[in-house]
Amino acid sequence: MLTAEELTAVRLSLSVALTASLVALPAGIACGYLLARWRFAGKWILEALVNVPLVLPPVATGYLLLVLLGARGPIGSLLWDHFGIRLAFSREAAVIAAVAVSFPLMVRAIRLAFQAVDPRLEMAARGLGAGRTRTFLTVSLPLARRGIIAGWLLCFARSLGEFGATILLAGNIAGETRTIPLAIYSMTQRPGGLEGSWRLVVVAILLACIAMVASGYLERSRADDVAS
Amino acid sequence: MLTAEELTAVRLSLSVALTASLVALPAGIACGYLLARWRFAGKWILEALVNVPLVLPPVATGYLLLVLLGARGPIGSLLWDHFGIRLAFSREAAVIAAVAVSFPLMVRAIRLAFQAVDPRLEMAARGLGAGRTRTFLTVSLPLARRGIIAGWLLCFARSLGEFGATILLAGNIAGETRTIPLAIYSMTQRPGGLEGSWRLVVVAILLACIAMVASGYLERSRADDVAS
Amino acid sequence: MSHLEFACQHSRSAEFRLDARFETHHGVTALFGPSGAGKTTVLAIIAGLLKPDAGSVVHDGRVLVRTTERRFLPPEKRRIGMVFQDHLLFPHLTVRKNLSYSRRAAASGRKLAALGEVAAALDIEKLLEQFPRQLSGGERQRVALGRALLSQPDLLLLDEPLSSLDARLRYRILDYVERVVRLWDVPVVFVSHSQAEVRRLAQWVVMLDRGRVVQVGTPEEVLGSSDALALQNSAAPINLLRFEKVRRAGDHCFGQLGSQEVFVPLQGPTVREPLIVQFSPRDVILGRHGLTGVSARNQLSGTIRQIVRTDYGVFAAVDVGQIVWAAVTEDAIRELDLQIGGEAICLVKAHSLEVLG
Amino acid sequence: MSHLEFACQHSRSAEFRLDARFETHHGVTALFGPSGAGKTTVLAIIAGLLKPDAGSVVHDGRVLVRTTERRFLPPEKRRIGMVFQDHLLFPHLTVRKNLSYSRRAAASGRKLAALGEVAAALDIEKLLEQFPRQLSGGERQRVALGRALLSQPDLLLLDEPLSSLDARLRYRILDYVERVVRLWDVPVVFVSHSQAEVRRLAQWVVMLDRGRVVQVGTPEEVLGSSDALALQNSAAPINLLRFEKVRRAGDHCFGQLGSQEVFVPLQGPTVREPLIVQFSPRDVILGRHGLTGVSARNQLSGTIRQIVRTDYGVFAAVDVGQIVWAAVTEDAIRELDLQIGGEAICLVKAHSLEVLG
């Protein structure tokens, strides 16, 4: 049904989105917890920082990333000089772009979830001898489970749809960085191409459906026994 | 500090994002509540539908909207024939594009918040004689307040950064639909390129900060009295 | 008079299935039974918070649920006030707003109570502007009770409404609840683990165990019965005397026990037959012969049937027509030479007799 | 022997400020006081769930908090097991996992209890695979108690651990808790509104009111005191006799009341002086002259000082050296011709005397 090119794009998209959402998860959880539970001086700065990619057009985010991570950028040149790593225009760049753009969404969902956890339950755990770490792992984390899954899913879905930052940082290289959105974009830019992109659009919609069903399954609330 | 054109873009962006997030709010709350509390046959379809714009590249979303709402589209032609309303290429179109793209984010945050409300509290309210509506307005809604604010904010922020769908549905018309992201895009076409747009980028970042501080204020949790 | 008919089945888990049927047309009905017996489940079904798997609940002719007809009156239409075991106060509302949450109009011609009065009775006047999370456990319980009272209910369901209150408050609130119930004739179904509370408030007791109704009746019947004793396993036997005939004399009366008579002070204007009184073995003084010049009005002579030594003390069973248990000391047994088969006189203060009816 | 020193100030709201200081080196200490007195606040500070504004808590020489030194031992280091008033079970864990949540190793050489034993004692064996939201109120309370017992604590804090249990379970669990406390010598601080529970379990009582310690002492001292009475406001006066001198005789003894002696059965091997006994006015039978041949060992003669008619009945105060209140009926007053200034004999069963010490 799909052409080889389309298939590649789908596979690449999935792998980029999956990698991005998984890579972002630990940081997302850490950030969400920090913002939900701790009070520190520069908290709002961290918050604003995390959220900047949300307000910026993705292209600008991509450009800022390029400035940072590009061969001449402070981080990029460091990586290049010391490790011989070139980030821009690689699959890794696509992942980074996806992470940057979808991270705020993940953090916000996770943060809300942690805020909803009764801090007295955490205190109860500590009273039972669990240190901060064990309390976090056995009480806070599982109780925030739903929000974390939701955050992960948002991140995954947003990564699937990410276009602007990706094309800037990772370019539009078939088989390497040409994810579904980039493929759709490329197609729509050719006369008559728009109509040709419907198959990928359908695939994207299907992916949305699958993700929804999966998340519904993962987040599934245990049956409430109140009548409704 | 800002040129008149930039100021116009900032003002326009704010007004579009504000309108979009406010217009989307009732529907977002309705959808979030429906998805959190009700069980119905086609639930996952509604869910997938809401989430499609998240997975699709915004350009594709924009194109779909254009096909629907454009002068030749089924809805667009209807509006034009019967009401003399032209949606595409207006500020309203920018609002619609922003709503479409940011709606899934809003719904997810709100849905999570409603899921976190103890259904037994709702039952208690009904036992006290409050009907479904009053229960919703006086118990569910205020208890989901934080998530609703978060959802609203996500929607607002995402709307501020929206580019792809906007340029397709609303065009890039100075003073009418040229929001900050479109202005940044337009500037990159001018001498000086991307570098010339830094002022708007800074403005966008500032807006992110303001939004964060504001939401922190709105969502502010009352002091918990457990030691930490 | 209010009438409640309950007949429902409901499975809460593989372990627990409610299958209870009872009726009450009494002002105050107590649900009694061990933890996990299904008391809260019954209340939740009456209030409409739980849809039973099968069965029906009818209150004063109104069908609240009837699964065969697929009828389920939504909770807001039931006019039932409920105090939940875990309070369920609205966390985002102040105490005042919690109390005044219900806007249900008073049923024709009666307004149960005003906020100020209820707050005063429950001693929560100073807490009106607090939020629930700023309250102590007992304070929360009182607010929950107040909220239910102020919802102008036709039926009040109270799930352990006084369990975390000290004696003083408990008495005061019991007084108040009693007054509300009497004055406005609101029927009450309440759950309590305190025999004292049940005896004081309830006219009818439904005893549940493992989801089933094991006994229904007046508090005397139910609380005094062997089932109740088994369930309660109280530390000592309890004395129950049942008088089939009662002779009325002024504001007191005499229960007929064979040829003997027992003086019973009466609170109310009416005497029901049979009359059941209850008293503790510790309220019985054993003697060898009749006494005069004491304020203890009841001296019942009988035969000692049994002397039992338990962890809780020594008890002697005296057959005076019915069995009366007396708590005795080893010294007294020796001194009075109490022996099985011997005669003895039971001295019981009329004050010690609790009339169960 | 365990030793707990508490001296903290903490403002919870504009209305409520805790300012309490007490010490206890007893096995079981009860916190007693009306709702909102600050009992939960005290426990929360001891457990480390609340940082006091100022003050210190020292347990067995370990400084748990000392604000002047900015020391605050985190709760997980305190080895304190707590049962919360609202249970705070982990909603995402089964009962079994809740019970076994604590992995704290038993303190040197002692393991308080195993899961199976605790579950059996608390009658929650069938619930082990359930989740907290599937439990009834009383079941939750028992799981919370079990969880605290299984955390191998050096100090147990129990906040109304038995309030929603029926008498049978309550007795059984009291027995078990008593055993745990005795066998393993774990000190306990507990909150209860039940005088019976306090009398049964506690060796030391700290009475709180409005954030202040109003009295500290043995249960007899505190529960019998006028303060306690005022706080408790029990429906009737309570009789307390204080014997400065006690004559020991076998397994009982005689308290000296002027020239009269009061027979007191004793449970323990030792007699403390002064000896305080308590009994209800309803346990007193008034007579006009001495009696023989009755099992009631105590006949105290005295002068009637007062006759009071209350909502709860009629009471006569007899001065037998100390005041003894007796509940009487109007009939008895008439028949025995009781008058203020007249002589009377108080007949009190030795069994009715509760020794507070």
Next chain:
Amino acid sequence: DGDEPAGVRRSNRATAEVTVFAAASTLPALEEIAAAYRDERGEVIRTSFAGSSTLAQQILQGAEADVFVSAHVHWADFLADAGLEERRVDYLSNTLVVVVPQDTKPTLTTVEDLLSPQVQRVAMGDPEHVPAGMYAKEALMDLGAWPALKQKIVAGADVRHAVALVSRGEVDAGIVYATDAVDAANVCIAFELNASAERPIRYPLVLTVRGGESERAVEFYEFLQSPTAAAIWRRQGFVVLVRDLQDGVSAVGAVD
């Protein structure tokens, strides 16, 4: 240019306004021309800038464009095929240049240099759809260098993206329009690349059917080709093709 009266901004449904949809790369020039037109005739022109493809799709979907300035003949053809074209003139052209980051010595002088190992990555507009990329690809194919260079290509979302990549030193060279290269920071032109003879670079000016019905639209359409406008086009680096010669068009003027 941003300070039009507020009333104008609001009147988005005023059909009377002349609306121009123009390829983003013509933005600086067109804004200047519109300003000149306003000064001269007192009439405000509504402009919308985006990729040519986007604009063409929008017009196809019924967007109220009177004039369409396309960066590629494809999209003009596309509209013509859809029957939306009233008049068209391939009025402008552009030049392809190879640019390098300013701080690298401009050692590149020929296409062969691009193939050398010292050049690892070459940025250009996406040859699949960005006009500049398509022209560059055809030019390279003409030179036979495309197959070898293909691997080194970094496809930009548009020319500006390619220019940015060069100026950031992200790539070793870029193939862009002269119009984009002139004013770009940290970029200098190494050499010019001749466009394919078969497919010369053309910017068609299209008067849509809708525009043909409006006198004012036609007026502006003609103004776009007036000497005033031509001067502006040229100043912005475009090549203006003049039609006064018999055999079609010839280039006059070049980079300023």
